Amino acid sequence: MPGRVEGKVAFITGAGRGQGRSHALRLAQEGADIIAIDICHDVEGALPMATAEDLAETAKMVEALDRRIVIHQADVRDLDALKAAVDDGVAQLGRLDIVLASAGVASMGGRADKMKVDHWTHTIDINLTGVWNSTRVAIPHLIAGGRGGAIVLTSSVGGERAMPYMSHYISAKHGVIGLMRSLAVELGSHNIRVNSVLPTNVNTPMFMNEGLFKAWRPDLEQPTVDDIKPIAQMMHVLPIGWIEPEDVSNAILFLVSDESRYITGIELPVDAGTLLK
Ligand SMILES: NC(=O)c1ccc[n+]([C@@H]2O[C@H](COP(=O)([O-])OP(=O)(O)OC[C@H]3O[C@@H](n4cnc5c(N)ncnc54)[C@H](O)[C@@H]3O)[C@@H](O)[C@H]2O)c1
Helix, strand or coil: CCCCCCCCEEEEECCCCHHHHHHHHHHHHCCCEEEEEECCCCCCCCCCCCCHHHHHHHHHHHHCCCCCEEEEECCCCCHHHHHHHHHHHHHHHCCCCEEEECCCCCCCCCCHHHCCHHHHHHHHHHHHHHHHHHHHCCHHHHHHHCCCEEEEEECCHHHCCCCCCCHHHHHHHHHHHHHHHHHHHHHHHHCEEEEEEEECCECCCCCCCHHHHHHHCCCCCCCCHHHHHHHHHHCCCCCCCCECHHHHHHHHHHHHCHHHCCCCCCEEEECCCHHHC
16 A cells, blocks of 8 residues: 655655654655755754764664655755755655654743843744745745645644743744745645644653753752653643654644645644643
8 A cells, every 4th residue: 555645755854853853754654755954963052953873863764664865964044055955855856745844942041031132033043934944945846846745834832822931932933833824825826735733742852851851840959750740741631741753743644645635724733632721
């Protein structure tokens, strides 16, 4: 039986680890070839990023599924580097059908009136302008292909709801939904669908890190994952504290497959019910 995205090519940002890697593997399992980029070096004021070795490991894992992959180190803030990566990927793999903008950073930035300008700026630059850039370099290829396409922009439950001390992140993720809706309206006549996923806490380094544990349990000297579990669980309707990257990948797979061929402009929460609370 053919895969659900058999023969298609997907461009994925932030594919060195976490959700981006998981999306690459899930789509490859269903028959897609992959163009993968990641920054592969650290950004001031953010958690450690994926490394070149991480991105190379993603490539190995995709190839082990008998699919092709083209990898490039590129920062989503660098339009020229992104364009070079996508153009090279399309030249090698022959087409482009799917775009997944997953790259992002998260941090606690303090109360909005006290947040450092740099902190605000780099978060907006990566999490909003970087998403715009990722679509800008890909849309001409989707249109030129003449076969339509599917774009999924990764927002967050923070795209619909506020959380304290994260106004930079929350503003960017709300902005991603505005961008998604705008693109859906502008690209519909080309049969290009544009949607967003809104994950809750995901079991990746962005969530599973000491800084977050300490922010959630300031009463403890060395909080561990077990210390934050009950708080994380209270956020949700379903009895879990976080989801796995594969849960987001499966939602994305639906949104980029023909099973959702008339779905465009939606926000799909993958949130264990947190937006109901
Ligand atoms: N983990 C969560 O709890 C959670 C919840 C909701 C939404 N999200 C969103 O999901 C997306 C994926 O995050 P994740 O959970 O996989 O985290 P992650 O930190 O594991 O992965 C993020 C990836 O993006 C890459 N990246 C960061 N800045 C980049 C840049 N400027 N250019 C290119 N690559 C860059 C990193 O190197 C890393 O590989 C992000 O947009 C994030 O905001 C995450």
